[in-house]
Amino acid sequence: MSMVSDEQLAGELSGDVSSYERWLQSENIPVYRGYSVEDLSRVNLGPWARKGGKGCFINLIGGEQSTDSYVCEIAPGGSLKPQKHLFEEFVLILQGRGATTIWNEGGPKQTFEWQEGSLFAIPLNASYQHFNGQGDKPVRYLGSTNAPLTINLYHNIDFIFNNSYVFKDRFSGEEGYFSTRGKLYSVANQTVRSWESNLIPDVRDFKLFELKVRGGGGSSVIFEMANGTMAAHISEFPVGGYKKAHRHGPGANIIIAGGQGYSLMWPEGGQRVHVPWQEGSFFVPPGRWFHQHFNTGSEPARYVALKFSGSRKYSMGRTSMSTESLYNAGDQIEYEVEDPEIGALFEKEMAAKGFQVKMPYAVKKQS
Ligand SMILES: [Fe+2]
Structure with a gap:
């Protein structure tokens, strides 16, 4: 049996900060904590480089790093940068109207429209881009995701955001995928x-x-x-x-x-x-x-x-x-x-x- 002595210490491990929490900090936008947010229409937003709009995270105690949420704003007449990620996401439109273009890498694009009160889900790892449909008003939406789960599990941001796998069992580019029929x-x-x-x-x-x-x-x-x-x-x-x-x-x-x-x-x-x-x-x-x-x-x-x-x-x-x-x-x-x-x-x-x-x-x- 081999023994390990203190002299063989390779160093000290950092505290209990998760991979998700480190990523959250690196996004460099305001973060709301605690049990609740009184009014999503009045949260403070900061410039969000990855999205190309403004945003804040809402990472409340009850998420327990299973889910998180964020609020994002699209400038009047503007659009956000295209996104793709290996976590699921719901989008609930809080204010304004516009459209989303969605596609699988290398596949055809399709666009659907939404308005205040619309709810949709982004298929896992599909590419998408949100557009504001009005020139005089911002769009504000809430995203709720299971990013904490996947970021903590794989602890590799490149794998989460630059993964080319297409989940055809979730979305294969079929026409009418975002129709309101159900x-x-x-x-x-x-x-x-x-x-x-x-x-x-x-x-x-x-x-x-x-x-x-x-x-x-x-x-x-x-x-x-x-x-x-x-x-x-x-x-x-x-x-x-x-x-x-x-x-x-x-x-x-x-x-x-x-x-x-x-x-x-x-x-x-x-x-x-x-x-x-x-x-x-x-x-x-x-x-x-x-x-x-x-x-x-x-x-x-x-x-x-x-x-x-x-x-x-x-x-x-x-x-x-x-x-x-x-x-x-x-x-x-x-x-x-x-x-x-x-x-x-x-x-x-x-x-x-x-x-x-x-x-x-x-x-x-x-x-
Ligand atoms: Fe409940």
């Missing part, structure tokens, strides 16, 4: 509906389906996009309603598409983090923290979730949640066993706005 699926053993499409024209008015199991009189639809492992869904719940608390893994990026209210997020047995929100707010519940959404506004509340996993076609295993209650080894807290402080706080928040709580108990009974 296919509707049911999901085994669940009442949720899944819409397979690569372009959602407007998340703010997209048709949803009643989903009783999550409570609060809510409705929902999930998406399969660009043959990716990341998944998206829209959820809406009515005036005076709140959803059941639940928990799952990290990396679910939540963007409020309409309405007003707040969310609570807490680790089991720990303190609750209170996140107030309105249209344009953004937050990410930390992994395995319970979280619960409350509508205190005068219109239905709707959010978009862009998640690390959850695709039913390309499952990453049981990284999402179970809709079974906690008492059935699941991840959901049923209304009848939730902490009474939850309902009391909701009544207080509603009273502060001059609203009477009429709905929740009726809504609870419906669920």
